[in-house]
Amino acid sequence: MISKKICMIGRFAVGKTSLVDRYVKNHFSEQYQTTVGVAISTKIMDETTKFVIWDIAGFEQENHYKPYLRGAHAIIYVVDATEPESLHTLDQIIADSPELKDLPAVCFINKTDLVDDIVWQDEYTTKITDLSEHHFWTSAKTGDNVETGFKTLAHNLT
Amino acid sequence: MSDDREKLKALLLSEEIAQIQALQKLLDDKEALSKKLSEVLDPATDLTIAQNPNFQKKFSKIDSKSYVRAIKANKQTFIDALLPIIGPMIRKSVTAAIRRFVSDVNRAVEMGLSFKALKWRWKAFRTGIPFAEIVFNNTIEYQVQQVFLIDNHSGLLVAYAGHGEALLQDKDAMSAMLTAIQDFVKDSVNADGEGLSAAEIDDDILWITPGNKAKIAAIIKGAPTQRLRERMLAASEDIHIEFYQELESEHLWNNSPELDAELEKLLLTKSQSDEEQEKKGINFWPWLIILGGLLLWWAWSSYQHHQNRQELIGLLNKTPGFVLTKLRFENDQFIATGLQDPLAEIDTINNNLKLESTPFLSLEDSIIQKRLQNLLNDGKLQISVQDKVVKVEGTSHDQDVLNNQLNILKHQPGVAAVIDQVKYESSLTLDSFLKNNSIPSTLELNKNDDELIITGFTTLSTLQELEQKLQVFGKVNTRAVEVVTPAALKAHINASPLPIINPNSLNETHTQHLNKISKAFLQLKQLQNDVTIKLTAQSDCQGSLEESNEFSQKRMKLVHTYLLTKGIDNSTILTQVVECSSTAENIDKSKIGVWFEVIE
Numbered sequence: 001m002i003s004k005k006i007c008m009i010g011r012f013a014v015g016k017t018s019l020v021d022r023y024v025k026n027h028f029s030e031q032y033q034t035t036v037g038v039a040i041s042t043k044i045m046d047e048t049t050k051f052v053i054w055d056i057a058g059f060e061q062e063n064h065y066k067p068y069l070r071g072a073h074a075i076i077y078v079v080d081a082t083e084p085e086s087l088h089t090l091d092q093i094i095a096d097s098p099e100l101k102d103l104p105a106v107c108f109i110n111k112t113d114l115v116d117d118i119v120w121q122d123e124y125t126t127k128i129t130d131l132s133e134h135h136f137w138t139s140a141k142t143g144d145n146v147e148t149g150f151k152t153l154a155h156n157l158t
Numbered sequence: 159m160s161d162d163r164e165k166l167k168a169l170l171l172s173e174e175i176a177q178i179q180a181l182q183k184l185l186d187d188k189e190a191l192s193k194k195l196s197e198v199l200d201p202a203t204d205l206t207i208a209q210n211p212n213f214q215k216k217f218s219k220i221d222s223k224s225y226v227r228a229i230k231a232n233k234q235t236f237i238d239a240l241l242p243i244i245g246p247m248i249r250k251s252v253t254a255a256i257r258r259f260v261s262d263v264n265r266a267v268e269m270g271l272s273f274k275a276l277k278w279r280w281k282a283f284r285t286g287i288p289f290a291e292i293v294f295n296n297t298i299e300y301q302v303q304q305v306f307l308i309d310n311h312s313g314l315l316v317a318y319a320g321h322g323e324a325l326l327q328d329k330d331a332m333s334a335m336l337t338a339i340q341d342f343v344k345d346s347v348n349a350d351g352e353g354l355s356a357a358e359i360d361d362d363i364l365w366i367t368p369g370n371k372a373k374i375a376a377i378i379k380g381a382p383t384q385r386l387r388e389r390m391l392a393a394s395e396d397i398h399i400e401f402y403q404e405l406e407s408e409h410l411w412n413n414s415p416e417l418d419a420e421l422e423k424l425l426l427t428k429s430q431s432d433e434e435q436e437k438k439g440i441n442f443w444p445w446l447i448i449l450g451g452l453l454l455w456w457a458w459s460s461y462q463h464h465q466n467r468q469e470l471i472g473l474l475n476k477t478p479g480f481v482l483t484k485l486r487f488e489n490d491q492f493i494a495t496g497l498q499d500p501l502a503e504i505d506t507i508n509n510n511l512k513l514e515s516t517p518f519l520s521l522e523d524s525i526i527q528k529r530l531q532n533l534l535n536d537g538k539l540q541i542s543v544q545d546k547v548v549k550v551e552g553t554s555h556d557q558d559v560l561n562n563q564l565n566i567l568k569h570q571p572g573v574a575a576v577i578d579q580v581k582y583e584s585s586l587t588l589d590s591f592l593k594n595n596s597i598p599s600t601l602e603l604n605k606n607d608d609e610l611i612i613t614g615f616t617t618l619s620t621l622q623e624l625e626q627k628l629q630v631f632g633k634v635n636t637r638a639v640e641v642v643t644p645a646a647l648k649a650h651i652n653a654s655p656l657p658i659i660n661p662n663s664l665n666e667t668h669t670q671h672l673n674k675i676s677k678a679f680l681q682l683k684q685l686q687n688d689v690t691i692k693l694t695a696q697s698d699c700q701g702s703l704e705e706s707n708e709f710s711q712k713r714m715k716l717v718h719t720y721l722l723t724k725g726i727d728n729s730t731i732l733t734q735v736v737e738c739s740s741t742a743e744n745i746d747k748s749k750i751g752v753w754f755e756v757i758e
Contacts, residue, residue, distance in 0.1 A: 071312025
């Protein structure tokens with residue numbers, strides 16, 4: 001079995017940890033707890049692949065996250081469907097670490113369960129397409145498309 | 159309408175209204191309310207607690223600030239209250255500390271003196287490992303429970319080994335988290351270093367051993383030693399050399415039995431680590447130290463041998479009566495070849511020396527001196543020799559014997575001249591001397607602690623002769639000796655007539671005069687035996703002839719009798735009375751008396 005380092009990237013409170021919890025533990029908590037540094041989770045994707053998921057915090061502090069990105073096999077970008085500004089954070093990360101664009105990636109547009117609060121425009125989708133050809137409207141709360149997103153990434157990696 | 163309602167209310171509820179007003183009054187009157195409540199508070203509390211046990215917890219809530227305030231306000235009260243509690247606690251703590259200290263001391267003493275401790279000290283010396291670490295190794299256990307080989311770059315697990323029961327966590331997550339923590343430490347605290355190298359996880363210890371491509375993380379139970387750290391470093395280096403391909407190829411990660419087996423070797427216990435350490439090659443240091451010690455010992459021995467040889471050559475060359483021709487070392491012993499006078503003194507035992515010498519007669523001063531001393535064999539004579547001239551000092555009792563001895567010395571080889579500085583001493587004691595030599599009867603000899611004291615009288619020559627003889631017995635004191643001469647005594651006697659007017663008795667002047675005469679004569683008699691004293695009595699023949707002659711007779715008799723009383727023998731006294739043949743007209747006192755004359 002081959003382990004793959006997967007890094008979750010996104011602005012704070014976009015739901016990175018919730019997505020991981022949903023996928024790994026099939027669990028969701030309404031209570032928000034900010035991640036300090038990095039949280040590690042693993043998930044066996046299939047007989048040959050195991051994801052070691054690095055849920056990285058601290059994107060608001062310049063460059064502090066960079067060491068955690070070293071050696072990543074793939075990136076999961078996470079944005080908040082109710083907070084288009086979170087897309088701007090991804091732009092800054094890519095600007096700081098352009099090598100990430102070369103890695104296989106998927107993008108999760110999260111919090112789709114908050115239907116009334118979604119503020120989304122087509123231009124945002126265009127931007128996301130620049131980062132990853134695969135993007136998924138996900139909800140950590142309901143689990144919508146979460147597993148599909150991870151599995152798509154696993155498929156791309158193999 | 160309103161009035162009717164009030165009237166109706168008064169009619170129907172007047173009693174209740176009065177009770178309500180009474181209750182209101184009670185509520186408004188705090189003192190009365192407190193009094194009323196106090197009557198039911200205690201039973202009400204008991205009842206509430208009985209029905210609801212959690213109610214009591216509300217009273218147990220601790221307000222820490224109130225405690226702090228109370229303590230600050232009443233320090234002494236709290237001190238007084240706590241002292242009985244704290245005192246025994248402190249005593250107990252101190253007692254425990256002392257016990258631990260005594261135990262440590264006992265242990266240290268045991269460790270210092272036991273056979274095991276000596277064995278460990280030898281091991282420390284032999285292997286170069288500090289003694290403290292050996293003691294630690296032998297008394298503290300540890301076990302490596304899990305070993306992770308983690309890719310530095312990604313934090314992914316490359317290989318893993320661990321005891322089955324120890325695997326409590328997801329090893330991939332563990333690897334990633336360790337890497338994340340190390341990156342965090344490196345970025346936050348120690349940017350230039352290796353980052354985290356050790357940590358404690360509950361009772362376990364985490365060691366991270368850095369490597370170029372991958373790091374080894376080990377979780378250890380117990381107390382690992384520095385030796386294990388070195389072992390980990392060596393293993394990391396070996397893995398990077400032997401498993402380079404596996405470290406580079408991600409598809410081999412977690413998929414290399416050989417690498418797993420290599421990591422399993424690191425699942426060491428203390429004893430395994432020790433065995434490996436002992437198996438691992440030969441430590442040349444002890445042998446180098448021993449070799450160095452032997453070389454030092456050889457160099458020191460050679461130096462000592464050389465020094466001893468030089469000292470021995472110097473000693474033999476300085477030894478009178480020995481002429482060294484060769485010195486060699488055989489069978490752990492120096493052998494000296496040369497010429498040796500029988501009187502030469504060489505300490506062969508203390509110098510580990512054997513002599514192979516040819517006898518000869520040494521003419522060195524010290525040997526001549528020794529030879530002559532042996533020849534004389536007289537403890538009272540000391541011989542010194544300088545430039546072949548022999549000086550003999552000391553005392554001798556027999557001049558003839560001494561002369562013979564000196565004569566022999568003169569004819570010994572190497573003797574150019576003999577100087578006699580021997581003092582002759584009589585061998586007699588004073589008593590034996592006095593037995594064989596009579597002291598003149600006019601003298602008396604007495605002895606005290608310091609000197610011989612001679613008293614009496616004698617002639618100068620006699621006194622000097624006696625003094626010389628007595629000097630061998632000590633200091634002679636002759637100050638009390640009266641030195642006389644026969645001639646002087648004779649002259650004194652002959653020139654000292656005794657004028658006596660009264661023929662019937664001698665006065666004091668007469669007796670004193672006669673005492674002197676008798677003494678002088680007795681001295682003279684002792685000095686010159688064949689002398690007599692002649693007494694001649696006469697008068698001035700004034701008056702009648704019969705009377706003058708009678709008086710002369712009387713005067714003669716008085717003097718003669720007195721001299722006899724003074725010890726003069728009668729046979730040595732001649733008497734003569736000059737009788738008057740005619741009378742004289744005038745009295746002439748110078749003709750009245752007794753005259754003395756010594757006759758030889």
